[in-house]
Amino acid sequence: MNNYLKHTPVKILSKTWESPDTVTFKVDWQVQHDPGQFVNISIPGKGESPISFCSWNPDYCEFNVRVVGNVTEAISELEPGGTMHVRGPYGRGYPMRCFKGNHLLFIGGGCGVAPLKGIIEYVQHHREDFEGADLYFGYRSRDDILFKHLLDAWKSEFFLHVTIDRDAGEFQYSCPTGFVTEAIKHAQIDPNGKIVFLCGPPVMMDKTIPLLLEKGFHEDQLWVSAERHMKCCTGKCGHCMINGKYACKDGPVFRYDEIKGVTE
């Protein structure tokens, strides 16, 4: 019997520090997956950690890791040429085929931008399927901005709006200092024909969703990605259950009306 808890070794092609505590790994792994799905990365002796795909490319995979604990710290110490132990992909990603013909709105906060980058790359590979895309990304400070090297390309292809919570200073992509929620509040957005992808810290989600609903968005136009404590990633260990749904198996991507009001 195939052991679902067993990891596959993949070769690390490159490693890029995006911010003082966030690093992106590019690995030599060709695996079919949807944007929004995730893998489990293992460091034998230290543990495992769920990490979402932040790329969509048939030739390789990218994972963006924020150092928040023992395992993510150990992952961040891996080096190009070395081996990363992964298992997956897991969960339900974004059903991109269902969004054909729509205009996409991305709202991301902090490391929540990473899984959204996976969708953006999917869109870039299937440009003719989508009307266009607006990118609203918020970070705590300029240092925390992820994927800086891609901002020019994104700006030339899509509408890009980056907010910085404090001390934005002079920054070519930014609006005045403030939260991404403020930017959404003041943006003129016609809900018609749009699909919204939200990914970020709980407080950002809680504040942004009512704003969107006020603007006339329907609940089934909003897609959220749920962050939970995950261990097994296959709906067994029970940690990530949110009012009966498993973030790892039924999610992590949910249409808002599916998990509206559930928090636990």
Next chain:
Amino acid sequence: MTEEKRKPRIAIHSITGCAGCQLTIYFIKDRLLDFLGAVDLVAAPMIKGKNDDDGPYDVCFVEGSVSNRRDLEHLKKWRAQSKVLVALGTCATHANVQGIKNFHDARTVHERVYGQEAANLEGGSAPVAPTPLDEHVKVDYKISGCPPEEVEILKFIKEFLTGMHPRIYHEPVCVECTKREIRCLLEDGKECMGPLIRGGCNALCPGVGHGCTGCHGPIEEANIPQTIELLKANGVPLKLINQHLQKYAGLAFDKLGAAIRKEVEGP
């Protein structure tokens, strides 16, 4: 990294207490040589003649509570010269039995213990209210226990040596007790502090038919009012319950809202 990793410099120091906590480290028997091989034990006055008192230390284990001015001076010095400071044992984490003094008139206690000499406690020996280390300095990790458990110390050392932030077990005694299938003493109408107390001991005392006396100190979410109700229902007098709460971690239970300041009179 091409150069060989430097062994971490470890110190084991002591202030007011019985020194039983550091003995637990030396009593790890067949693992002691592994431990000594993995670290550079630069200061351990109990077992070493030559000690580096000035640091710097990568990890400094401190046992005992701050009970006089000399303790405080030492603690501040060790803190300043240590990357990581670990409060080892319940004296260091909760002030332990000497902390009972906090619930009594200090002068009465001093006279009772030192008689005529009580008035002469001066300089480094001048008493301060017995307090856990974190009342005075930043403590990075706390391994409680009277004495702390060998497995907890070993786990800490292993996780530290692999560059991790060690994780300390913090479920109540009942969890391990139930997993060991021990008949519940509370259910039998006896005294046991298990529901309030941090485990990690693998239910050592209940395993031999003795109720938990609480030597690991309280868990984060201790439900004190309800546990007192359970003990009272078993016929344990409130005064005795409060004495149990005061015994190892009175200050912590006091902070958690246990009304133990008024209830107990006289030493």
Next chain:
Amino acid sequence: MSVSPCSAQSLLAHEGKPLNSVMASDRRGERLGKILRKDQLKPLFQALQRKGSLYAPVKTDMVRFQEITTPEDVDAIDFSGHAFFPPKKYLLPNEEELFAIREGELRETVAELDQQFIVNVRMCDLNAVGILDNLYLDPEYPDPYYRAKRDATTFIGLNCVHELDEYCFCGSMDLQREYDLLLHDLGEAYYVDVRSDKGMALVEGLPDAEDDFTPPLPRTSKVLDPKGLWPFYADKWWAGDNELCVGCQRCTTLCPTCFCFDVKDDLDLDDLSSGKRLRVIDSCHSPDFTRVAGGHDFRASRLQRYRHRVMHKLQYYKDEFKRSMCTGCGRCIRYCHSKIDFVKTINEEFVHE
């Protein structure tokens, strides 16, 4: 408005098909009843000892499942009580090794398992096995460690002719007949209900029962109102029970269907690149259970955790697998320090509605 019509439900990876017929699917042949004289029971158990390991409840200061190693010890097997710790421990141990870690790599540790026979298991605990099967033998990610133990195990149940105590409420939990063999006391003999080939292999030589008889499911005087809990999710009554909860986690530790686990690595001090990766049974009542790295806790209060446990047992699992996750064994009430009785609370709440 041109929102795509894609249904979220249709995208769910898991369609919630119940798997609870795992044992019953082995069922073959028409005659399923055998008669076992009471004096034949001891030789049967002794025969099982020769085939593999025999586990049974034994009463000392309380009833515990333990290995019965010698032929004489078969006499100590208990027929009257309710085991403190459920036999779940033979399928999902409190701690088990998943991998050995050698030079920083994971090595699978495949254990060769002997046959194990678990006897005198009550109907509630037998049903718990089917409930665990749904999770651990799900077709997408079957658990090889559980599978190996499950395959090596034969369950011989003991039907409750009388309710064991006032905490049992299995009579209201819609139990199913899931076992290899079930002993039903007929007075001078046992009616042996056979539900699998594995079970049949053990009792083939016994005479067939003549009457067309099915052992009745146990009845209990305590019953749980079977209505759904969703309407009561936001109710205040959780708070009343919660005040009595001391957070000891005995309810989850002793539950025959609690399956949550954590994965922990343990290294060797003399060689920090070696050690083992362990699966450790975890509890949703632990304050750490939903805490993510970085500190946010999705069920930060004890009340939320208590509600989560009861909702999971009686509602969430049912939504997924069309059967309750609670088997009415009563342990979480019987062994609760404060005797928190969610059955009573729920029943009273429904009366008020």
